[in-house]
Amino acid sequence: MNLFELAPELQLFWWTAMGLFVGSFLNVAIHRLPRPGMTVSKPRRSLCPSCARSLTWKENVPLFSWLLQGGNCRGCGWRIPWRYPLVELLTALLWFAVAWITPSGEWDLILVRVLVVSGLIVATFVDFEHFEIPDEISIGGMVAAPILSFLVPALHRETALALVFSSGDSVDRTGAFLASLAGLAAGGGVLLLIGWIGKLLFRRDAMGLGDVKLLAAAGGFVGPGAAMVALVIGSLVASVAGVLNVARFYWISRSRVRKRAASKAPARSLASARVAGRYLPFGPYLAIGVGIVLLAWNHVVGWIPR
Numbered sequence: 409m410n411l412f413e414l415a416p417e418l419q420l421f422w423w424t425a426m427g428l429f430v431g432s433f434l435n436v437a438i439h440r441l442p443r444p445g446m447t448v449s450k451p452r453r454s455l456c457p458s459c460a461r462s463l464t465w466k467e468n469v470p471l472f473s474w475l476l477q478g479g480n481c482r483g484c485g486w487r488i489p490w491r492y493p494l495v496e497l498l499t500a501l502l503w504f505a506v507a508w509i510t511p512s513g514e515w516d517l518i519l520v521r522v523l524v525v526s527g528l529i530v531a532t533f534v535d536f537e538h539f540e541i542p543d544e545i546s547i548g549g550m551v552a553a554p555i556l557s558f559l560v561p562a563l564h565r566e567t568a569l570a571l572v573f574s575s576g577d578s579v580d581r582t583g584a585f586l587a588s589l590a591g592l593a594a595g596g597g598v599l600l601l602i603g604w605i606g607k608l609l610f611r612r613d614a615m616g617l618g619d620v621k622l623l624a625a626a627g628g629f630v631g632p633g634a635a636m637v638a639l640v641i642g643s644l645v646a647s648v649a650g651v652l653n654v655a656r657f658y659w660i661s662r663s664r665v666r667k668r669a670a671s672k673a674p675a676r677s678l679a680s681a682r683v684a685g686r687y688l689p690f691g692p693y694l695a696i697g698v699g700i701v702l703l704a705w706n707h708v709v710g711w712i713p714r
């Protein structure tokens with residue numbers, strides 16, 4: 409029985425269900441990759457991060473176990489963070505979106521796209537918690553991008569440069585491979601340049617190397633033009649989030665300071681909010697930008713002013 413002989417609706421269901429299970433594996437990666445001595449395959453079994461008890465298969469069913477257990481570990485009663493069901497649901501939704509927008513016969517293209525989306529999810533949640541992006545994702549992506557572009561040239565079907573590098577009038581392996589390398593250089597290069605200018609202007613590190621590697625990898629998958637657009641979208645979303653974050657800290661510290669001394673509250677709250685608001689990871693916003701150009705490039709192209 410071949411999956412691709414199934415009705416399109418069943419194929420969509422299959423990719424979504426796979427996404428749900430992969431999402432639960434991504435949770436393991438998000439927990440373990442930033443922790444020294446742990447890998448995604450060591451320890452072999454899934455453990456409760458709180459009581460280290462091995463989980464039974466019943467406790468390992470994505471989403472449903474969390475719902476059935478009321479969000480608690482069966483052994484120690486540990487409150488399972490929202491991140492776990494959220495990542496599973498998000499992965500399933502994004503795998504559904506990829507399968508929805510990609511013609512169902514092009515399973516190789518679907519596979520590469522869900523792989524990229526999954527890497528972005530891991531990078532996002534690790535960066536939020538630890539302010540770093542695992543090299544397994546960023547450097548792994550930088551290595552995988554040109555190889556997968558060569559194997560699945562359709563990945564760069566909408567990359568203008570890939571067509572220039574191709575010999576015929578459609579994107580071939582050489583064209584996709586070279587466009588991927590150009591995307592790597594452009595994505596990593598632009599952030600290195602911004603970081604260098606930022607250092608000259610503000611005399612402190614403005615750009616993390618993790619972000620540089622992440623956009624380099626992303627550029628390898630979406631091409632140089634889309635990588636630049638992803639950076640612009642990511643920066644816009646990040647500035648909105650930054651303002652909201654400062655406002656949130658202002659609110660929190662204002663209500664705290666108010667309890668003590670009512671007079672100087674606003675000025676002091678704003679100062680501490682500025683400090684707190686500065687520590688905002690950029691990776692998640694970059695990932696949102698990359699996700700948008702990956703899934704909707706032909707729509708995004710329409711918004712770009714010419």
Ligand SMILES: [Zn+2]
Nearest residue numbers: 456459481484
């Ligand atoms: Zn436990």
